[in-house]
Amino acid sequence: MASLKYSRQREVIKSYLSTTDSHPTADTVYMHVREQFPHISLGTVYRNLNLLTDIGEAIKITTPDGAVRFDGVTSPHYHALCTECERLFDLDMNVSESIIEEARACFPGTIHSHSAIFYGVCSHCLGKKH
Amino acid sequence: MASLKYSRQREVIKSYLSTTDSHPTADTVYMHVREQFPHISLGTVYRNLNLLTDIGEAIKITTPDGAVRFDGVTSPHYHALCTECERLFDLDMNVSESIIEEARACFPGTIHSHSAIFYGVCSHCLGKKH
DNA sequence: CTCTCTGCAAAACGTTTGCAATACT
DNA sequence: AGTATTGCAAACGTTTTGCAGAGAG
Numbered sequence: 001m002a003s004l005k006y007s008r009q010r011e012v013i014k015s016y017l018s019t020t021d022s023h024p025t026a027d028t029v030y031m032h033v034r035e036q037f038p039h040i041s042l043g044t045v046y047r048n049l050n051l052l053t054d055i056g057e058a059i060k061i062t063t064p065d066g067a068v069r070f071d072g073v074t075s076p077h078y079h080a081l082c083t084e085c086e087r088l089f090d091l092d093m094n095v096s097e098s099i100i101e102e103a104r105a106c107f108p109g110t111i112h113s114h115s116a117i118f119y120g121v122c123s124h125c126l127g128k129k130h
Numbered sequence: 131m132a133s134l135k136y137s138r139q140r141e142v143i144k145s146y147l148s149t150t151d152s153h154p155t156a157d158t159v160y161m162h163v164r165e166q167f168p169h170i171s172l173g174t175v176y177r178n179l180n181l182l183t184d185i186g187e188a189i190k191i192t193t194p195d196g197a198v199r200f201d202g203v204t205s206p207h208y209h210a211l212c213t214e215c216e217r218l219f220d221l222d223m224n225v226s227e228s229i230i231e232e233a234r235a236c237f238p239g240t241i242h243s244h245s246a247i248f249y250g251v252c253s254h255c256l257g258k259k260h
Numbered sequence: 261c262t263c264t265c266t267g268c269a270a271a272a273c274g275t276t277t278g279c280a281a282t283a284c285t
Numbered sequence: 286a287g288t289a290t291t292g293c294a295a296a297c298g299t300t301t302t303g304c305a306g307a308g309a310g
Contacts, residue, residue, distance in 0.1 A: 003263085003264080003310095004264085005263080005264050005265065005308080005309050005310070006265095006308095006309065006310090007264085007265055007266080007308080007309085008308095009265080009266075010265085025299090026299080026300080027298095027299080039266095039267070040266085040267080041266070041267045041268065041269095042267095042299095042300090043266085043267070043268075043269090043300090043301075043302080044265080044266055044267070046299090046300060046301070047265080047266085047301090048265095050300095050301095060194055062192045062193060062194045063192060064190055064192045064198070066275090066298070066299070067298080067299060067300095068194070068299085068300085078233060080233065080237045080239075080241065082239065083242075089237065089238075091233055091236050091237060092236045093232050093233060093235075093236050096226075096229060099226060099229065099246075100248070102223050103208060103210065103221055103223060103248045105223075106221050106222045106223050107210045107219065107221060107248065107250055107252075108219075108252060108253040108254075109210075109212065109250050109251050109252040109253045109254075109255070109256055110250050110251050110256065111210065111248045111249070111250035112213075112249060112250055112251070113248070113249045113250075114246065114247075114248050114249070115246065115247050115248075115249070116229075116244065116245065116246035116247075117244075117245050117246075118230070118233045118237065118241045118243070118244050118245075119241070119242060119243045119244070119245070120237055120239050120240050120241035120242055120243075121239050121240050121242070122237075122238060122239040123238040123239045124238075124239075125239070126239050126240065133285095133288085133289080134289080135283080135284050135285070135288075135289045135290070136283090136284065136285085136289095137283080137284080137289080137290055137291080138283090139290080139291075140290085155274090156274080156275080157274080169291095169292070170291085170292080171291070171292045171293065171294095172275090172292095172293095173275090173276075173277080173291085173292070173293075173294090174290080174291055174292070176274090176275060176276070177276090177277095177290080177291085178290095180275095180276095196273070196274070196300090197273085197274060197275090198274080198275090
C-alpha cells in the first residue's frame with residue numbers, strides 16, 4: 001500500500017467535491033478545478049477521484065448514461081436520477097439496515113456496501129412536458 | 131414508433147439471454163451467439179440488446195466495472211456484485227415496495243423504477259484469499 | 261535521496277453510428 | 286415495393302496509462 005503525499009491538486013478537487021451536491025462527472029470536476037488551476041490535466045483529475053474513492057473520501061455513482069458521477073458525501077444514502085435531464089438527486093431518506101441484513105442472508109459471501117438508484121422524471125421536467 | 135420485424139439474430143440473442151443467469155456483457159453475448167451465427171456483428175448485438183431493453187424484454191444493469199450487464203429476467207430483483215471476481219448474482223429476496231414508496235415521497239417528481247446493487251466478496255473468492 | 265504526483269499525449273475500452281446490402285412483411 | 290435489420294468499419298466519449306519531469310517527505 002502506497003503512502004500518501006500532499007498535493008494541491010488533490011486538495012482542490014476534494015474541496016470542490018465537498019462544496020457541491022450536484023454529483024459531477026470527472027469532466028465537470030475538471031472544468032471547475034481548472035478555474036483555480038488552469039494547467040491541471042484530466043488524467044490527474046481521474047487519478048485523484050479514483051484515489052479519493054479508494055480511501056473512502058468520495059463515492060462513485062454508476063449511472064446508465066455513460067459517465068460515472070462522484071459524490072463527496074460518503075455516508076450511505078439513496079439517489080434518484082431524472083431520465084430526462086439526467087440530474088442526480090440525493091434522497092432524504094434513511095438507508096434501511098434491514099434490507100442490507102436481508103441481502104447478507106442470501107448472498108453467499110460478505111456484503112460490504114449497498115447502492116441504490118431510483119429512476120424517474122423530476123418535477124422540473126414534468127412541468128415542461130410536451 | 132417503429133414496428134418490429136422478425137430477425138433470426140434477435141431471436142438467438144433473446145433465447146441466449148433467457149437461458150443464462152450469468153448477466154453477460156454485450157461482448158459475452160456476442161461470443162456465445164457467434165457460435166450459432168458466425169457472421170453476426172457486435173453492432174447488431176448492441177442494437178438488439180438495446181432494443182430488447184427498450185421493449186422491456188431485458189434489463190440493463192450498470193456496474194462500476196466498465197461494461198453494462200444484461201439480464202433476461204425482467205421482474206424486479208436485487209443484485210450482488212463480487213468485487214473480486216466481478217460475478218453478478220441475483221439475490222433471492224423481495225424488492226420491498228415500502229422503500230419505493232418512501233423514495234416517491236421525497237423525490238420531487240415521478241419515480242418509475244428502482245435498481246439496487248450490493249457489493250461484496252462471494253464465498254468462492256473468500257475461500258481463496260491470500 | 262527517494263518515492264509520489266503531475267502534465268501531456270497516446271492508447272484502451274465499451275458503445276454507437278453511417279452506409280450500402282439484405283431480409284422480412 | 287417498402288421498411289426494418291444487418292455486417293462492416295469508422296467514430297465517439299470516457300477512462301486509463303506510460304513516461305519524463307516536478308514536488309513532497
